[in-house]
Amino acid sequence: MFFKKEKSKQQEKGDFYLGVQKIFRIENSADLLAAGKVNGTIYKGAAIYITNPGEDSELTELTTVTEIIINNNSVDNAADTFVIVKLEAGSKLQLKPGSVLFTRNVSVKNVHDAYIYTLGESYISTKKMELTDIDYDNMSLTDLAELRRLFCWLIEQKKTQETEEIKAFNKKTLDSISHHMCSRILSSQEIYTVIHKKTGEPFMIAQVIKQPDQYLTTPPDIMLIPKAYINVIKNQYNPDVFDIVKIENGSDKKGIYNFLGSTFYLNGACGVKVIYDNFSIDACMLVEKPDYSNLPPIQRPVTNPDVERWLLLLGQMNEPKTDDEKLIYNIFYGHLFRELASANFIIPMKMNAKMAPPDENGKTVITEDSTMEFPTKNGKNGRDAVCMFTDWKRLRMNYKESDGWDGLIQPISGMIEKFDCAINATEYLSAGCYIDKDFYDANIK
Numbered sequence: 001m002f003f004k005k006e007k008s009k010q011q012e013k014g015d016f017y018l019g020v021q022k023i024f025r026i027e028n029s030a031d032l033l034a035a036g037k038v039n040g041t042i043y044k045g046a047a048i049y050i051t052n053p054g055e056d057s058e059l060t061e062l063t064t065v066t067e068i069i070i071n072n073n074s075v076d077n078a079a080d081t082f083v084i085v086k087l088e089a090g091s092k093l094q095l096k097p098g099s100v101l102f103t104r105n106v107s108v109k110n111v112h113d114a115y116i117y118t119l120g121e122s123y124i125s126t127k128k129m130e131l132t133d134i135d136y137d138n139m140s141l142t143d144l145a146e147l148r149r150l151f152c153w154l155i156e157q158k159k160t161q162e163t164e165e166i167k168a169f170n171k172k173t174l175d176s177i178s179h180h181m182c183s184r185i186l187s188s189q190e191i192y193t194v195i196h197k198k199t200g201e202p203f204m205i206a207q208v209i210k211q212p213d214q215y216l217t218t219p220p221d222i223m224l225i226p227k228a229y230i231n232v233i234k235n236q237y238n239p240d241v242f243d244i245v246k247i248e249n250g251s252d253k254k255g256i257y258n259f260l261g262s263t264f265y266l267n268g269a270c271g272v273k274v275i276y277d278n279f280s281i282d283a284c285m286l287v288e289k290p291d292y293s294n295l296p297p298i299q300r301p302v303t304n305p306d307v308e309r310w311l312l313l314l315g316q317m318n319e320p321k322t323d324d325e326k327l328i329y330n331i332f333y334g335h336l337f338r339e340l341a342s343a344n345f346i347i348p349m350k351m352n353a354k355m356a357p358p359d360e361n362g363k364t365v366i367t368e369d370s371t372m373e374f375p376t377k378n379g380k381n382g383r384d385a386v387c388m389f390t391d392w393k394r395l396r397m398n399y400k401e402s403d404g405w406d407g408l409i410q411p412i413s414g415m416i417e418k419f420d421c422a423i424n425a426t427e428y429l430s431a432g433c434y435i436d437k438d439f440y441d442a443n444i445k
Helices: 002-013 108-126 133-138 141-157 164-187 227-236 255-265 305-316 323-340 392-398 437-443
Strands: 016-019 022-025 032-043 047-051 060-070 073-075 077-079 082-087 100-102 190-196 208-210 215-217 221-226 242-248 271-274 344-351 376-378 384-388 406-411 420-423 433-435
Touching: 016 108, 032 060, 032 108, 060 077, 100 108, 108 141, 141 164, 141 221, 141 227, 164 255, 164 271, 190 227, 190 305, 208 323, 215 323, 221 227, 242 255, 305 323, 344 384, 344 392
Parallel strands: 221 271, 384 420
Antiparallel strands: 016 032, 016 100, 022 032, 032 077, 032 082, 047 060, 047 100, 060 073, 060 082, 190 221, 190 242, 208 215, 344 406, 376 384, 420 433
16 A cells, blocks of 8 residues: 555656766765756656666666755756756666656657757767767767767758868767767677568668769668667568568677678678668778688689679569659669679589599699589570579579589670570579570670
8 A cells, every 4th residue: 555655646746757968976875966857847756767778778777866956956856957866876777878767657759859869968069079988988879870860960950150170070070970880780789680571681772863964873771770779660661571680699799790791792782871861881891891812713702792782772673663763773774784794693503523623723624524514494485594693692592502503603695695594593583683685685795
């Protein structure tokens, strides 16, 4: 009965929430002082929850307000104003700028709004974005992404007042935020990405921009979503079209790095977006581009990111209907045709003979009666089609090494006289293309 009475008493006093802007330690005390703007009426003795909306951990802690201070005066309550509150055993809690204190019945939206407001007040309004190492250490990937969004909005609002000095400061600050975001991405225990169901690969985000005398395609990026925001963001993507997939870093802390490396240097993505699509981080800031120049040509892995990016962008599209859709479709195909002309592909092959070990240049000798087996499909107009793949990842979807399948490297020009070419004919047919002789002669040759 006592608990119920206390609960009713608290409800009578109403609910409130407060975004923490500053924290002050108290000498020789486990209590802590937290400063911020309260929304609603805060009162001495209130039991409150503490959360960090930008952190991947879902930890929500409980403490008590033991004192309220306004203008150096202790008060019993305060409403809709800036306050300093003393929190019982607050030094043992996960408090930082951006933390939110709230009572039981406060909505998730109010907590989130307080979090965003407090990030802006703490780092932009108060610190003028002059961030220290301690500030960066306190911020999660989500904190950094939200702060960058707020700062970019402010930069745009003050564009007409921008001097060269301010412009240089803004660039340096944004570069620093991006650098720390990279560190957070690669060290996360897990992160989420958006997969397009038609291609089975991360959704590629690109725009076609009209210029006075041409159209430009922005380098395609993929979307990354921190665990902290998965429930905030996932409803923005149609589940009939997209899957939201978790990428785990694993015990070796290389899972996210390897995923990004494959996405950049096999699929052809040029960077990542985090939560929002109005800025991106370049691929090379996260994973260095592989350098195979010291290897003999025969030992260099076959990759075609410049082909694959256009296959995936086209594969994501439905049949174009509007003039704008047809324009984008044709632009993407134009890029693809140019890359197909010079690309080398892997053809699945079984060698029905033993070969001598290759020499230092990768050359070997096979016997005169040796034969090679290539898988073909029924093609168009009575011609067979040979299967060709942009990389080993795609080839191994259909042709396993355990079944004896190896590969032969060939350009389309090496096969098109005798065979049509089925590029990346996996279960994700939308992510491949079919080239016959007439099409090759008209568009690629």
